Amino acid sequence: SSRFWNLPCGILLLSLPLIAGWTASNCLVTEGSWLPLVSRFFLNCPLNSRLPLLAVCTKVTNLTQALEAVPQSVEGLCLAGSISVLPQDALSNYPGLKVLGLNLRLTRLLPGALRGLGQLQELSFMAPQSKNYLFLHPNALDDLRSLQKLNFLGPCLDRNSSIQLPTSLRQLVVRYSCLQDVGELDDIFPDLAHSPFSGDARTLDVLDLSFNWQLKMASPGALQGLRLGTLHLDHTKMDAAAVLSLGLQKLKSLSVLFTVTAELPAETVAHFELQELQVGNKQIGHITLEALAFCHSLQSLVLQNGGLTALPPNFLAAMPRLQRLNLAGNQLQRVRLCTNETGFVSGLWTLNLSDNGLLALSPATFSCLSHLRELLLQRNQLVSLEGEVFQDLWRLEILDLSRNPLVNLGGGWLAPLPSLTTLNLLNTHILFRPTWGFWGPESLHHLRLQLPSAPAGVALSLPERLTSLELQAVPGMKHRKLFPNVFPILETLTLDGWGLHLETQNISEIFPALRQLTLLGSSLEALCSQDTSNFFLWQLPGLQSLKVRGDGHSPRPCCITGLPNLQELKLDALKYRARPRPVQLQELVGELPRLRVLQLARTGLETLSAAAFQGLGSLQVLVLDWEKGLVLDGGLQERSPQMPQYVYILTSSLACRCANAWLEPWFEGSPRTYMWVQPPQLCPAESGGGSKHPLFPFLLNHCQEALELKLFGGSFAFLLLLISLPLLQEARNSWVLYLQALLRAWFQGLRGQKNEGKNFLYDVFVSHCRQDQGWVVQELLPALEGCPPEGQGLRLCLPERDFEPGKDVVDNVADSMASSPITLCVLSHRALRTPRCRLELRLATSLLLAAPHPPVLLLIFLEPVSRHQLPRYHRLARLLRRGDYCVWPKEDEGKDSFWAWLRGRLGQPRCR
Ligand SMILES: *[C@@H]1O[C@H](CO)[C@@H](O)[C@H](O)[C@H]1NC(C)=O
Ligand SMILES: *[C@@H]1O[C@H](CO)[C@@H](O)[C@H](O)[C@H]1NC(C)=O
Ligand SMILES: *[C@@H]1O[C@H](CO)[C@@H](O)[C@H](O)[C@H]1NC(C)=O
Ligand SMILES: *[C@@H]1O[C@H](CO)[C@@H](O)[C@H](O)[C@H]1NC(C)=O
Ligand SMILES: *[C@@H]1O[C@H](CO)[C@@H](O)[C@H](O)[C@H]1NC(C)=O
Secondary structure (H helix, E strand, C coil), X not given: CHHHCCCCCCHHHHHCXXXXXXXXXXXXXXXXXXXXXXXXXXXXXXXXXXXXXXXXXXXECCHHHHHCCCCCCCCXXXXXECCCEECCCCCCCCCCCCEEEEECCCCEECCCCCCXXXXXXXXXXXXXCCCCEEEECCCCCCCCCCCCEEEEECCEECCCCCCCCCXXXXXXEEECCCCCECCHHHHHCCCCCECCCCCCECEEEEEECCCCCCCCECCCCCCCCCEEEEEECCCCCCCHHHHHHHCCCEEEEEEEECCCCCCCCXXXXXXXXXXXXXXXXXHHCCCCHHHHCCCCCCCEEEECCCCCCCCCCCCCCCCCCCCEEECCCCCCCXXXXXXXXXXXXXXXXXXECCCCCCCCCCCCCCCCCCCCCEEECCCCCCCEECHHHHCCCCCCCEEECCCCCCCEECCCCCCCCCCCCEEEECCCCCECCHHHHCCCCCCCCEEEEECCECCCCCCEECCCCCCEEEEECCCCCCCECEECCCCCCCCEEEEECCCECCCXXXXXXXXXXXXXXXXECCCCHHHECCCCXXXXXXXXXXXXXXXXXXXXXXCCCCEECCCCCCCEEXXXXXXXXXXXXCEEHHHCECCCCCCXXXXXXXXCEEEECHHHHHHCCCCCEEEEECCCCEEECHHHHCCHHHCCCEEEEECCCECCCHHHCCHHHHHHHCCCCEEEECCCCEECCCCCCCCCEEHHHHHHHHCXXXXXXXXXXXXXXXXXXXXXXXXXHHHHHHHHHHHHHHHHHHHHHHHHHHCCCCCCCCCXXXXXXXXXXXXXXXXXXXXXXXXXXXXXXXXXXXXXXXCCCCCCHHHHHHHHHHCCCEEEEEECHHHHHCHHHHHHHHHHHHHHHHCCCCCEEEEEECCCCCHHHCCCCHHHHHHCCCCCEEECCCCHHHHHHHHHHHHHHHCCCCCC
């Protein structure tokens, strides 16, 4: 639509309806790559970051209205609210939709409700309340030719529905519903088991019936003939044995966590020759050898939270194909997986023994696991480890020992693990030992370590070839030196708490390859200069990502600056607000020319002004989270071409101050930035008690003075709104005329886009007010219009002289401005006091901001005008290129250089 003509190009932008005034909608729009930044607003929503453009709308009561704020090109859309009926063609404006989530109180879908969604791949019906019945027409899904995944998360389905499933369907999920018998599915989806087209059995990858708390029966033959990949029955009252009677033709994987299944479902495993089984339930207690004998087909077994205290002998030998074993959350204080009599070697790749209360590991525990790649032992009670435990694990790559009260590690305990790449020793109590000089295998690349307590002066010796390192300091411990002095390939460093003795000067020599730095705890202060400048001291030219999470009370802001390659910055929980004056954005960020993502949470930030964006030329997304009383400086609107493309203000409040009054009209017309402020934004009640007022209507009523100045806003809607405001009455006629002129000029600019390189009727449009006419006629005209060498040979357009008689004044102004490549504004004190003149200047400024091929704007001050007299125009100066304004000198000797300047700006003399 024409609203976007003044945008810098970019298909995505063009498709954003930037009218998305948040006052009118609760929809948040984002690109997939930015989804992680706003993911908590997409909760319960099946959207993923592979989709290029996504939207989520909450509190939807009128669908038509809500969708006005959603670009047609979205590929993922979630709607939450209280709509009960989805009408025909409800979403047919979104033919490219791939994923749709409906968290509405839907009771029925009218036929054709999903028409036009031929590309939809995933559809979810969610119900905020349980026992919400949803009636689907049998043909409701007919148009969804590409549907692969269908989720009902909450609503109950009527047994008579007879819903026809698309043939493309691969996954069906019915969770939190009212199912009591798997057989009900047969009525709801009569073609579930048998495809109506081929007559053959249907194939599904996944059927997920978990969290149907009432589900306890399986009518025999309910899924007769279905070929199924995975069946989920977790959190139901089903017994895994009942799966046998369903009539499934094929099943590869079964999950029955938290069901009434009280033992290993041996028969079921054997019948289907299951490859994967997940079972977990306190009642299991132990595993019988008889049951195990049926499980030889298993490749993956999860036996979680089963209350197991011991494993049967030959446990692994009974499952020769087993690759993944998860025994987490049981009560195995000791574990014996291998017996050395038989010489059996297991093919196990992954073993998860976390959360078990293991007290010790005997030397032969893992002796038959020479294929093991991953061993997870976190959250146990291990106090000491000797190398012999690992002696046969020569393929092991990942070892997690975190959250164990580990004190002693035998000398050379890692020596038997030549393939180890990843080691986690966080939250342990390891004591320093002098024998620690060697840190295990060459291959170790990823290390997470709680700094061992050690005598002062002892350097912490680490492997040199690390690529990622996380160090956790215990509060109060002495700072340690690092050894070696250089980590040549370390890319990722996380410092939790401080604890290291690192010089600021040569940090980039120690970590020459550092790309990602995360500082947790109060560590930012150590890195901030202590003089008045307060800027970040670590000069890391290669750094791309910096994340800082403070402890919630830092004494003063530290400005992150001088990191030429930083692309992502997150500052969290710093809270400088205890200081006497509020924090400004430019105190937190400085020169970061490559920064694309800036996330600020709980920093105590208050003021956001244009100055802060000067050093952030590449910023694409700004997220402000948990900030209170934000003030967005009005200067941002002229800055808007340089503002980030997306600004999200989440769980934060805007200050109820007139300084924010310009925002609403700007939101509605903002030509480039997509800005979303999480509603509701409120002003306190005037008389203390009583109800609060919505922010913007309140500001509109109380801040007219502030609003009047904000004409640069730039949307037609805003301008038309302004026209009708009573505050303009004093100068109604001229204002209205000029506003109309502005619109006309814009439209002409739009048309002008098509005929680039057109011949302009005039060279310069001169905007001046009547009071300055004398100067224009006596000085300016001869100098510019006269033929060279005295004059410049230019064709000027003067409103008084050149307006076509009889033509509408509005047309005249608009046409003249659009037909001159240069607009010259002559300003004086008198001019600035005249509303009409001010308006003309604004008009020119707006053109400059809005036009696709902006005219050159030059300013001439007839007398020095102080900044204070230019309260509304000082921002203008920023828009001007350097040297686009000049003061007319009082003395004669300055005049030559004045004319020289002007000629230089206007270009070559010419004469026709
Ligand atoms: C929903 O909003 C649209 C557009 O704002 C309006 O035309 C329509 O009347 C509204 N419908 C209801 C039921 O309020
Ligand atoms: C569903 O079917 C039963 C019997 O098959 C019938 O009594 C009932 O009225 C039907 N309900 C609807 C909503 O069609
Ligand atoms: C191991 O088990 C724990 C506890 O259930 C779980 O959090 C973790 O994701 C599991 N890891 C793997 C790789 O299965
Ligand atoms: C393995 O065998 C040796 C003798 O060959 C025996 O001493 C040891 O106790 C056995 N270990 C286990 C765990 O059975
Ligand atoms: C550089 O760092 C090393 C090790 O941290 C330190 O010993 C050395 O004194 C530092 N050099 C300079 C010039 O700061």
